[in-house]
Amino acid sequence: MTLIPHTETDAAYVIRNAAAQGTRLALCGGNSRSGFGNPVEGTEAMSSRGLSGIVDYEPAEMVLTAKAGTPVAEIEAALGANRQMMAFEPMDHRGIMGTSGEPTIGGVFAANVSGPRRFVAGAARDSLLGIRFVNGQGQVIRAGGRVMKNVTGLDLVKLLAGSHGTLGFLTEVTFRVLPVPQSIETIVISGLDDATATRAMASALALPVEVSGAAHLPQTVKGRFAGGALPEGAATALRLEGLAASVSVRAEKLAAVMTAFGPVSRFDMDESLALWREIRDVHPYADGTQKPLWRVSVAPSLGHQLVAALRLEAGVDAFYDWQGGLIWMRMEADPEAELLRRYIKALGGGHATLVRASEQVRAVTTAFEPQSDAVAALSARVKQKLDPAGIFSPGKMAGAL
Amino acid sequence: MSEAIEFLPPRPAVLSRRSAIIADLADLLPAECVIHEARELVPFETDAFISYRRLPLAVVLPKTTAQAAAVMKYCHRYGIPVVPRGAGTSLSGGAIPQEDAIVLGLSKMSRILEVDYANRTATVQAGVTNLSISEAVGVDGFFYAPDPSSQLACTIGGNIGMNSGGAHCLKYGVTTNNLLGVKMVLVDGTVVDFGGKHLDSAGYDLLGLVCGSEGQLGIVTEATVRLIAKPEGARPVLFGFETSEEAGACVTDIIASGIIPVAIEFMDKPAIEICEAFAHAGYPLDVGALLIVEVEGSEAEMDATLAGIVEIARRHGVKTVRESQSATEAALIWKGRKSAFGATGRIADYICMDGTVPLGKLSYVLKKTSEITDSFGLRVANVFHAGDGNMHPLILFNANDPEDAARAEAAGNEILKLCVDAGGCLTGEHGVGIEKRDLMRHQYSDADLAQQMAVRSAFDEGWILNPSKVFPLDGRPAA
Ligand SMILES: Cc1cc2nc3c(=O)[nH]c(=O)nc-3n(C[C@H](O)[C@H](O)[C@H](O)COP(=O)(O)OP(=O)(O)OC[C@H]3O[C@@H](n4cnc5c(N)ncnc54)[C@H](O)[C@@H]3O)c2cc1C
Numbered sequence: 001m002t003l004i005p006h007t008e009t010d011a012a013y014v015i016r017n018a019a020a021q022g023t024r025l026a027l028c029g030g031n032s033r034s035g036f037g038n039p040v041e042g043t044e045a046m047s048s049r050g051l052s053g054i055v056d057y058e059p060a061e062m063v064l065t066a067k068a069g070t071p072v073a074e075i076e077a078a079l080g081a082n083r084q085m086m087a088f089e090p091m092d093h094r095g096i097m098g099t100s101g102e103p104t105i106g107g108v109f110a111a112n113v114s115g116p117r118r119f120v121a122g123a124a125r126d127s128l129l130g131i132r133f134v135n136g137q138g139q140v141i142r143a144g145g146r147v148m149k150n151v152t153g154l155d156l157v158k159l160l161a162g163s164h165g166t167l168g169f170l171t172e173v174t175f176r177v178l179p180v181p182q183s184i185e186t187i188v189i190s191g192l193d194d195a196t197a198t199r200a201m202a203s204a205l206a207l208p209v210e211v212s213g214a215a216h217l218p219q220t221v222k223g224r225f226a227g228g229a230l231p232e233g234a235a236t237a238l239r240l241e242g243l244a245a246s247v248s249v250r251a252e253k254l255a256a257v258m259t260a261f262g263p264v265s266r267f268d269m270d271e272s273l274a275l276w277r278e279i280r281d282v283h284p285y286a287d288g289t290q291k292p293l294w295r296v297s298v299a300p301s302l303g304h305q306l307v308a309a310l311r312l313e314a315g316v317d318a319f320y321d322w323q324g325g326l327i328w329m330r331m332e333a334d335p336e337a338e339l340l341r342r343y344i345k346a347l348g349g350g351h352a353t354l355v356r357a358s359e360q361v362r363a364v365t366t367a368f369e370p371q372s373d374a375v376a377a378l379s380a381r382v383k384q385k386l387d388p389a390g391i392f393s394p395g396k397m398a399g400a401l
Numbered sequence: 402m403s404e405a406i407e408f409l410p411p412r413p414a415v416l417s418r419r420s421a422i423i424a425d426l427a428d429l430l431p432a433e434c435v436i437h438e439a440r441e442l443v444p445f446e447t448d449a450f451i452s453y454r455r456l457p458l459a460v461v462l463p464k465t466t467a468q469a470a471a472v473m474k475y476c477h478r479y480g481i482p483v484v485p486r487g488a489g490t491s492l493s494g495g496a497i498p499q500e501d502a503i504v505l506g507l508s509k510m511s512r513i514l515e516v517d518y519a520n521r522t523a524t525v526q527a528g529v530t531n532l533s534i535s536e537a538v539g540v541d542g543f544f545y546a547p548d549p550s551s552q553l554a555c556t557i558g559g560n561i562g563m564n565s566g567g568a569h570c571l572k573y574g575v576t577t578n579n580l581l582g583v584k585m586v587l588v589d590g591t592v593v594d595f596g597g598k599h600l601d602s603a604g605y606d607l608l609g610l611v612c613g614s615e616g617q618l619g620i621v622t623e624a625t626v627r628l629i630a631k632p633e634g635a636r637p638v639l640f641g642f643e644t645s646e647e648a649g650a651c652v653t654d655i656i657a658s659g660i661i662p663v664a665i666e667f668m669d670k671p672a673i674e675i676c677e678a679f680a681h682a683g684y685p686l687d688v689g690a691l692l693i694v695e696v697e698g699s700e701a702e703m704d705a706t707l708a709g710i711v712e713i714a715r716r717h718g719v720k721t722v723r724e725s726q727s728a729t730e731a732a733l734i735w736k737g738r739k740s741a742f743g744a745t746g747r748i749a750d751y752i753c754m755d756g757t758v759p760l761g762k763l764s765y766v767l768k769k770t771s772e773i774t775d776s777f778g779l780r781v782a783n784v785f786h787a788g789d790g791n792m793h794p795l796i797l798f799n800a801n802d803p804e805d806a807a808r809a810e811a812a813g814n815e816i817l818k819l820c821v822d823a824g825g826c827l828t829g830e831h832g833v834g835i836e837k838r839d840l841m842r843h844q845y846s847d848a849d850l851a852q853q854m855a856v857r858s859a860f861d862e863g864w865i866l867n868p869s870k871v872f873p874l875d876g877r878p879a880a
């Protein structure tokens with residue numbers, strides 16, 4: 001049974017009782033979850049689904065406030081009608097997870113989801129301006145506000161973003177939105193190996209052409225993008241967005257430089273929209289399997305070294321969402337968590353999150369990157385301050401969290 | 402000088418051990434890193450919020466993270482307050498010490514450690530100045546985006562402390578959006594890393610929490626920041642209007658149209674006159690308000706963006722539109738804007754407010770602000786980051802007249818409450834410090850504040866880090 005409060009006051013009441021009785025709650029939104037994070041025993045589900053609707057949307061101010069349980073689709077429709085968007089490109093994970101629920105806006109921020117525009121436009125946490133949430137003692141807390149610049153007190157907004165339902169129950173979120181770009185074009189360079197592609201992307205991003213997305217799609221996955229329409233060989237894709245007049249000028253410039261690396265082809269607005277959505281949603285690994293899927297972040301220039309090192313010892317397939325700062329890795333059989341994390345450390349640090357795996361694998365694999373002892377202890381103290389009774393999915397995010 | 406804002410009473414147990422503490426610090430650090438002579442402590446007694454001063458017990462200037470850690474471990478053990486300090490340009494009193502505190506200054510840690518163009522990052526020590534990062538990478542076509550007007554002096558550690566912004570943050574975001582990682586000394590001397598060259602965190606976003614925490618969670622000793630490729634070109638354009646209301650409404654409409662320039666800065670008549678007299682930037686003097694709008698990109702892009710903006714400005718009855726014709730002219734336009742505070746300081750004492758309001762409320766808040774200062778018989782000059790609603794009314798007064806000073810402080814408080822009531826906040830980029838500490842309850846409920854303070858306690862149970870700041874002195878958790 002899932003608890004579905006319909007007001008914030010009810011939510012606070014339920015949580016206060018749960019805290020008093022020591023009942024563990026698994027917080028969720030549309031409950032499209034199909035297992036993310038470490039499994040937690042003996043929890044009751046509590047969903048924000050009953051708290052739904054856009055509270056305030058001022059397109060002129062580019063700020064939207066919605067109750068946490070509002071379907072993402074409803075938000076996107078409202079924004080689309082005003083030619084605005086969430087700049088951080090929240091992914092739709094239903095493809096890779098094989099689930100079918102209705103993702104909520106609270107879930108997006110609770111998971112700090114972001115896509116290929118991460119390096120330029122930030123993650124969900126960078127767009128989030130204010131929140132209301134219920135803490136583990138059943139108190140309603142407000143943090144942040146509805147203005148872009150705000151250093152009034154500690155930034156609990158960022159703390160709650162990405163806390164995966166382990167610090168508080170979000171009831172309302174206020175976030176910044178941006179205008180939809182007038183024009184989009186994608187430059188694809190074909191036939192580069194991973195190392196050369198890395199160099200090509202670094203040099204593209206050093207040019208004053210404002211690349212807003214950069215991805216390398218090796219031969220093994222390339223065919224799964226754009227309905228198989230990408231040219232022969234691995235594809236290295238660079239996205240340009242903005243005013244039409246400017247995009248075409250920048251595209252010329254970028255293409256001219258990139259031909260030094262390999263054959264260049266250009267893709268128009270509609271093709272670009274589809275391609276980048278597939279990159280965002282990790283389309284090649286929406287494969288109906290339970291093969292272990294990792295979301296890895298390391299210094300972008302080292303990503304291909306990590307993959308090359310793993311290849312020598314494990315069955316791994318990967319592609320690179322560079323501007324998202326991500327490598328998506330699908331393991332053939334074993335999740336190879338230890339090996340992967342050892343190499344990440346050796347390369348100077350980063351993190352790997354197990355996004356998908358079978359029940360058996362999840363039961364024995366730590367989903368979130370383990371932290372150093374000092375950071376883990378500090379994080380546990382932080383959790384204790386928000387959730388003193390430890391009722392919000394303890395252990396879900398590794399260790400005591 | 403008025404002394405309306407209280408500090409925590411000094412801890413007697415610390416004061417009575419003064420000489421022992423100084424001797425111990427001298428054991429921990431090289432001789433040139435410990436300052437304790439009263440005369441030498443004077444430069445550290447205040448920051449840019451000069452109405453308040455306190456001599457610290459001593460100042461330490463570590464050269465390494467390990468030295469900073471040794472100091473923290475010692476101070477933690479004996480419950481000695483520590484006030485982190487960068488360049489001391491805080492406008493909210495964030496870096497002002499107290500009699501029982503050690504000032505931990507980062508000025509001897511000012512090296513750029515690594516520039517990594519492949520990953521577009523720079524890793525620097527916390528005492529490095531904001532501008533020196535952009536200077537170091539400029540020749541290679543990169544820059545560090547947040548550009549506070551104080552960028553020549555202020556440090557990246559202070560920028561992190563205050564989550565500082567600047568004129569160009571409308572497009573590129575403030576410090577928190579450009580910070581990828583920090584090395585930080587925790588209160589007990591433990592050294593931790595949050596973030597790095599990768600993006601986002603595996604666990605809680607402690608990096609996000611540290612940014613803007615005003616030296617209350619730990620000592621930042623190193624930072625990794627995001628570098629951005631410099632645009633092909635940039636062009637500031639001056640738009641003069643008859644009234645502040647027209648200019649304010651024009652800002653709202655520019656943003657609403659979906660055009661996001663790199664910067665939209667606002668000056669009212671008093672600010673224009675002050676800045677022009679100082680910088681000779683060529684600002685029109687026959688207007689009631691001025692917008693500096695900067696666009697960037699290729700020539701084609703700048704032309705297209707500008708055309709859109711000019712059309713909107715015309716709808717709001719713009720009187721003059723003047724594009725900068727050369728790099729020198731552009732630099733002069735920015736020099737005028739960035740010297741606004743300094744230029745104001747030459748004609749009067751001033752306090753600078755920093756409230757942020759929703760864009761739709763700009764004109765209303767501007768009008769109310771002058772009503773408030775009028776009612777106190779004070780003059781005000783407005784110069785601020787209009788594109789993100791971050792207001793900076795400069796309230797002019799005479800610091801030698803205690804009553805005038807008290808009136809200025811009272812007027813400032815009214816203006817900040819106005820910002821909060823209009824749906825905004827007390828501070829957009831200067832921080833709470835001591836200045837806005839006692840107004841925090843106007844913005845937050847007791848439960849909101851208690852939650853923030855509880856999280857603060859998770860980092861510093863004994864509240865020794867910058868203890869007189871940010872949170873009202875009453876109602877704090879028992880240590
Ligand atoms: C790589 C990647 C993989 C992902 N995989 C999964 C996955 O396997 N399962 C999954 O559930 N999400 C996953 N997400 C997040 C997901 O894409 C978005 O959160 C999505 O919007 C889910 O919305 P939902 O309403 O279905 O949230 P849910 O799926 O119900 O919850 C998503 C997360 O947010 C938390 N949460 C939701 N609502 C609240 C709230 N009101 N207050 C506090 N916490 C809340 C949940 O505890 C959970 O951790 C993933 C994100 C990424 C980037």
Ligand SMILES: Cc1cc2nc3c(=O)[nH]c(=O)nc-3n(C[C@H](O)[C@H](O)[C@H](O)COP(=O)(O)OP(=O)(O)OC[C@H]3O[C@@H](n4cnc5c(N)ncnc54)[C@H](O)[C@@H]3O)c2cc1C
Nearest residue numbers: 487488489490491495549550556558559562565566616621
């Ligand atoms: C003329 C003038 C113009 C200004 N213009 C702007 C502007 O445009 N935008 C803007 O945002 N601000 C502006 N400021 C305010 C100020 O410059 C910024 O707040 C700046 O970031 C402070 O940096 P600092 O090195 O001087 O830090 P300090 O003033 O020394 O300290 C600021 C705060 O950070 C803490 N701190 C400092 N270093 C560390 C560290 N290493 N670790 C932990 N905590 C630390 C301190 O304890 C204090 O709370 C201006 C100030 C002046 C005087």
